[in-house]
Amino acid sequence: MTSVVDRFREVAEQLTPAEHQLIKQILASPRDVALGTASDLAQSIGVHEATASRLAKKLGYPNYAGFRAAIQEDFIVRTDPAARVRNTLRQGTEAGPLSDLIQQEVEALARLDQYVDDQSLLTAAQTLVAARRVFIFARGNAQALAVLMERRLRRMGRAVTQLGGDGRDIAEQGLGLGSGDALLGFAFRRQPTHYAPLFEHARKAGATTLVISGTVGPSLRPAADHLLFAPRAGGQDAFQTLTVPMAICNALVLAMAKIDPRVSLENLEKLGQLIEAFE
Amino acid sequence: MTSVVDRFREVAEQLTPAEHQLIKQILASPRDVALGTASDLAQSIGVHEATASRLAKKLGYPNYAGFRAAIQEDFIVRTDPAARVRNTLRQGTEAGPLSDLIQQEVEALARLDQYVDDQSLLTAAQTLVAARRVFIFARGNAQALAVLMERRLRRMGRAVTQLGGDGRDIAEQGLGLGSGDALLGFAFRRQPTHYAPLFEHARKAGATTLVISGTVGPSLRPAADHLLFAPRAGGQDAFQTLTVPMAICNALVLAMAKIDPRVSLENLEKLGQLIEAFE
DNA sequence: AGTATGTTGCAAATTAACTTGCATTGAGGT
DNA sequence: ACCTCAATGCAAGTTAATTTGCAACATACT
Structure with a gap:
């Protein structure tokens, strides 16, 4: 039983612009889409309802109803009523901004x-x-994550280069990319400037590409070899945090530590403490 | 705005047997009803769909669609985080590292x-x-947070300086600290080298100090004027993440946006998007 | 420029969902 | 036993949702 998100990934390459928008919208507010009609979804981003209907077919569902049912299955949580009531009551206690x-x-x-x-x-x-060497590409707020990953990867003995500065700088630094290298990119609200040429170059140079991103993920062109994406906390136009992507980064580091024979998790932390004590 | 359950109660007296069954079914599995059609509901207890339609009217809704919308509103939780996690963890045989x-x-x-x-x-x-100017002091992994805060504060029109490099560098950069300035420090596993002299200097120079930290917080010497601390995820000697302190940072930024007349949250994000589009 | 290909909106056709008038049934009252 | 009336199913009618052929438009490729 393939999940909806998996199907998005599978066909991501063959999707049209309007279909990308639709998927982005679905990922951004799955609940509303799950409860609404094809027209609702289409209107919410200003495309024709027919496009929504066609997307459902393209994703392998017999019709839009089947598609919506799958979204409901994946995104609308099953909860027993008792737990739900308790939850609702608990929320009622005048939360406050931090909460x-x-x-x-x-x-x-x-x-x-x-x-x-x-x-x-x-x-x-x-x-x-x-990877022999890892290049990191991040713009805007994602730079905080780039810094984090750079440190962690360094500590694992990787050669890491951050690609920064303007287009020319990135181009120059990116020239070093070759077969056996990996390019790790971050992208959130939109496809970053310089993303396309950089990833294009990486592909031609034989480097493996990996992107960690928010809902834009599937619409990035060219697509990365590996894509890890998840919507962030907060509404589309609201204050969005890096918590979710950072969790992805952490999980990635943990996974690396698990499979890399050179580092054990404990050593990693001991070493980290040691380094911090001296630096 | 009366809840669905309230309406059930109100009209309970005047309900026919079939209608009672319907309501019983709705309460028993609200999720399915909220996602299904009038026929689905009727069939599930073996009455005619017309009866479901009539019930909706009897309860004061203009039509069945309106009734279902109310059920969705009341029973399909917009967000059900805790249950979701519990669910995921419970169902999984051996949850998996990500969970x-x-x-x-x-x-x-x-x-x-x-x-x-x-x-x-x-x-x-x-x-x-x-504060007139804000100085940021972070070592080790906390630098990721420093980068984040620097960007956010800059965007709010603050003059920000990161204190980096070795002891001498920090000393030189820190000399600028004066009355009206603020020093924002991060500290996690232990008190960072250079913490003591830097904060001592800040105090003498009349700058206000603020520390965001993990469990070490209360044992830092000298203590900062303001301390925000909370334990991080993971055991003491295990892999510890920056999620919790980052949440503190975000909350701090939100609080600033709220009280600073110069920036509204919306403007902040709009500006951010604009900047990212051009950089 | 011209053509082929693909994307999207439009609008008509189709299908599903819902509503409502009418007929049937059965319970309670005469 | 008959009548009345509310409850319910039936089925036709109505409305909303979805699908699809077609044309317009855009894009990339001769």
Whole structure:
């Protein structure tokens, strides 16, 4: 039984722009889509309902109703009524901003396993473990994650290069990419400038590419060899945090530590403490 | 806005046997009813679909669609994080590394509000809002958070300086600290080298100090003027993530946006998107 | 420029879902 | 036993949702 998200991934290559938008919208507010009609979905992003209907078929469902049923199955949680009532009552106690934030983060984290599974994580980790050198590409807020990953990878004995600066800088630094290297990219709200040429180059140079991203993930062109994506906490136009993608990063590091014979998790942390004590 | 259950109660007296059965069924499996059609519901207990349609009217809804929408609103939880995690973990035979990680993070986040409250957050935010310049001090993995905060504060129009490099560098950069400035520090496993002299200097220079930290927080010497701390996910000697402190950072930024008249949250994000589109 | 290919909106056709008038049934009252 | 009336099913009618052929448009490739 293939999950909806899996199907998105499978056909991501063959999707049209309008279909990408649709999927993005579904990922962004699955509940509303699961409860609404094809027209609702189409209208919410301003395409024709026919396009929604066609997307359902393209994804392998017999019709839109079947597609919606699958979305419901995957995204609408089954809860026993008793637990639900308890939950609702608990929320009622005048939350406060911090609790709201925490709640959002927790919700987003809880949904993470809808989008990323252990297998794809493992595959991605293998890529990084096998890589001779790792190049990291991140813009905007994602740079915080780039810094994090750079440190962690360094500590595991990887040669790491951050690709930064303007287009020319990135181009120059990216020239080093070759077969046996890996390119790790981050992308959130939209496809970053310089993404396309950089990943194009990586592909031609024979480097493996890996992207960690938010809902844009599936619409990135060219697609990376490995994609790990999940929607972030907070609404589309609201304050969005890096909690979810950071969890992906952490999981990735854990997976690497597990399969890389050179480092055990304990050593990793001991070494980390040692380094921090001296630096 | 009356809830569905309330309406059941109100009209309970005037209901026919078939209608009673229907309501019983709705209460027994609200999810299925909320996602299904009038016929589905009717068939599930062996009455005619027309009866379901009539029940909706009797309960005061304009039609069955309106009735179902109300059921969805009341019973399909917008978000059900805790249950979701529990579910995932329960059903999985040997949950898998990703779920383990997620669960740890969620638990740690859930505990966060035992350590940090809205009031101290607000006070800390005021400090940063009022500061002329903000200096950031972070070592090790915390640098990822420093990068994050630097970007966010910059975007809010603050003058920000990262204190990096070796002892001498930090000393030189820290000399700029004066009255009206704020020093934001991060500390996790232990008190960082250079922490003591730097914060000592800040105090003498009349700068306000703020520390975001893990469990070491309370044992830092000298103590900062404001301390926000909470234990991180994972055991003491295990792999520890930055999720919890990052949540504190995010909450802090949110609090700042709320009290700083110069920035609204929306503007902040809009601006952010704009910047990212151009950079 | 011209052509082939693919994408999307439009609108008509189809299908599913829901509503309602009418007929049947059965319970309670005369 | 007969009548009345509410409850329910039936089926035709109505409305909403979905599908699909077609044309317009865009794009990439001669």
